[in-house]
Amino acid sequence: MSTLSLTRRTFLAGSTLTGLAAVTGRGLLVPPAWGAAVAKVGEAAPAFSANTTTGKGVSLADQRGTIVVLEWTNHDCPYVRKHYESGNMQALQKEITAQGVVWLTLISSSPGTQGYVTPKQADELTSTRKANPTAVLLDPTGAVGRAYGATNTPHMYVIDKAGLLVYAGAIDDRPTTRRSDVQGAHNYVRAALDDISAGRPVQTPVTRAYGCTVKYA
């Protein structure tokens, strides 16, 4: 975790009205750039390390040379349930990990909020839902989630073998909670991985993630 340097974004309620005499050197006006700390597609994916449900530390740096998929989840979120209850997420995990891709499921719900789970509960969820991630990482402080600017569950990221973030956004193009919408949806994660294996740039590198908000502390 020490590798992360996070500047918490300050939200200024309202707006600043200044008159004619306002300023020219706009650089001076720019607040501490949280933007610099948040993951950007096309740039190096922020380094992180977090514990798995077995207490083992996993760090992104260890995955260099492998494609990594990050999935933010919250098992009680209706949008997440759409993809798990339809079996869509598990199928994608199985298909993709079979190609040697590392799939990390992250839970950033803080204790006491919807979606927060103990390591034991997380393992139970994996087995009852027949999920197939490489590992489930617990991020109760939200540090990893904030570093990636994860706002939704599900929120998907794809990191290439060189450690570049090549996709961030939704799982597919049907922003609904209807299970029937899984059929015929265009899956952006699969498309990104297809682009990578075909050796071309990811065609749709950024989409609006849809889902429930991540329940940060």
Next chain:
Amino acid sequence: MSLRGTFVVLACVFLILGGAAASSETPRVRVELLSEVAAFTPGQTFWVALRQQIAPGWHTYWMNPGDSGEPPRIEWALPSGFTAGEIAWPYPDRIPQGPAMTYGYSREVVLPLPVTPPSALDPGARVTLRGRASWLVCEKTCIPEEAPIALTLSVAARAPAPDPRGAPLIAAARRNVPTPSPWPSSFVATSEDITLTVEAPHLTADRLTDVWFYPARWGAIDLIAPQRVRVDPAGIRLDVARGPLRDAVGAPIEGVLVVAERLDGDVARHAFSLTAPPRPAGAHGDPTVASLLRAVALALAGGLVLNLMPCVLPVLSVKALGLVQHSSRPARLRAHGLAYAAGVLASFAIVAGALIALRGAGAQVGWGFQLQSPAFVTLLAWLFFAVALGFSGVIVVGGRFAGTGQTLATRSGYGGSFAAGALATVAATPCTAPFMGAAVGFAVIQPWPIALVVFEALGLGLALPYLVLTFVPAWSRLLPKPGPWMTRLQQLLAFPLYASTAWLVWVMSQQAGPPGVGAALAGLVLIACASWVHRALGGVRALWRHAATWTVAALLPLSIVGIVALGPLAAGPGSPAPEVAADGRLGWEPFNLERLAALRASGKPVFVNFTAAWCVTCLVNERVALRSPAVADVFARKGVVALKADWTNRDPVISRVLGSLGRSGVPLYVLYPPGAGIGSAPTVLPQILTEGAVIDALDKI
């Protein structure tokens, strides 16, 4: 009854209840379908609305829900021939959730949408509009909900019948639907930020309490980032970090600008929909070094061109002729050049300073603002006339008319060169040279040091030809040898000055009418007279001669007094006739107390619109209510005279009237009933007008 049978009965009961009641409840959101009419006319579009009453702490979403969430949807199952349009979304609230920003509604929202029935329907028939509404409702957690919606209406024989419950709710909701922005907008993108510019002139920062831009789509701007807003005389500029969709800045950004304006003890929010096309960086917006350099270069070029203007050229030519005398003494020549340049730059600094100060104080003035004053125009006309008389040889300073250049350049020394520079500036103000417009336009919206740099560049451009001439002796050697031709040329150059005088008197005629022109022309006669007196008394002792000349000249201020006194009078009674409402809209007459008193004495009802160009609420009211054809009809039917009191520039009379009605600002809408006594209380309408409110008030008289 078996368990199965009980279920069937219960299900039937629910279905019947669901079909009969217009509203459906779920734990967090109660929805119902509303209509503005209880009976609709076949073929005529009317408004219905999905109303959501939301449990405290929970919210639903706008058309662009933001970083998370989902907008409500309606799946219609309408009777055949009926069509439903898109939801007209009222502007949302900002609901930040950790690192995500969402846009939505709390407590209650009414989402209006138009429905068009077929034209072939039997009057008196009953029609049920059915559909299924689905929405996401979130607090900390999110829950998708859905419910059937239905509403039964009847078909009207003739006019539609308003629904007493639905009509006001839908009307209120539609007031919060953005109106198209009356101002052009555009944006500039840098690698990190977007600057959105809305060219809304006249707005003053102290009236605006909050400005926020809600993009219609996710991706172009960072939704959670602060929006830094500046309001200056050019409009609103909003800086915000770019969003994650990098290529979104290649296309226009659509969205809704919500402006909260402080009224008398109240705040009004107005939403404007806008589509801002991208603009290359540096064209306006922030003063990048490149744009500043460009403005300075343009100003320099504009200043150079000013030398050729008919009002400036004669003055400078004669000044240049004076150089000829000095061409053998380079040091003095350079000193004169510097004095002249100093005169130009100093007077430009004064003009620019006044301009910047006035704009800082909120006045809408631009280059040549002095010319808005009839007194200044008159003084300028007299100055040109006096200089022209000098060129013609009528006025001879110092009693000698030999060596024309001397009179204007050498004899008066360095002070004279400085004065010539100032004169050149004064003479230049009426002229707007090519290139100057862009440079001055850039300068006036910049902070004052930058504005001053641009104006001084303009001055330097004006001074440059003369300065170069004095500093590069080789060039001054190109000037022809002194000789009698100089006198002829000078006399010839008097004519552009006479022409400038004539033009200024014409300008004056527009500003102050016949009395102003009379006073200005009287001044010209006095100047001619004074110069004749001065010459005619050539043999008399200098003291007496000067005394006589100045006595005549002293009459000049009387002319100015005449202009100032008569000017407003001239504009008063001859004021423009009421605007002719060519398109059937309301024609507004300018407000004045005498007119109001006369109308009321004659028993006519009068509506007074107290407004100002810088008042957003006034603008919106005029667009949504006062300009509507329905309102114009009622005005015509009731014979109400519409007066417009424009408070854009502070007006003591209007201020007093506002004060007498207990207000200190605009908007204010007052309806004086017909036939009432002069002292009876007029009706004051709400500050936020609707078509209905105006019509209701008018119908009561």
